[in-house]
Amino acid sequence: MSEATKITTLDHGPFLVTGPVLLTDAEGKNFHSERETIALCRCGGSTTKPFCDGAHSKLGFQAAEKAVQQAEN
Numbered sequence: 607m608s609e610a611t612k613i614t615t616l617d618h619g620p621f622l623v624t625g626p627v628l629l630t631d632a633e634g635k636n637f638h639s640e641r642e643t644i645a646l647c648r649c650g651g652s653t654t655k656p657f658c659d660g661a662h663s664k665l666g667f668q669a670a671e672k673a674v675q676q677a678e679n
């Protein structure tokens with residue numbers, strides 16, 4: 607059985623992605639990481655996009671969205 611990939615949102619910070627992942631940008635460029643967990647920028651301020659470089663703290667990024675519980679069918 608393959609390992610599950612987990613995505614965690616940090617309040618006013620990046621998405622943490624743990625587990626196997628292939629990240630491809632809009633131009634088809636693949637990003638590989640040897641790390642077990644990667645942080646993806648969602649504030650738009652990182653100089654190392656798609657990865658978080660901590661700029662969200664300096665920018666005072668305020669994430670408005672929260673995960674919404676889905677009703678079970």
Ligand code: FES
Nearest residue numbers: 647649658661662
């Ligand atoms: S979320 Fe950290 S730099 Fe954008």
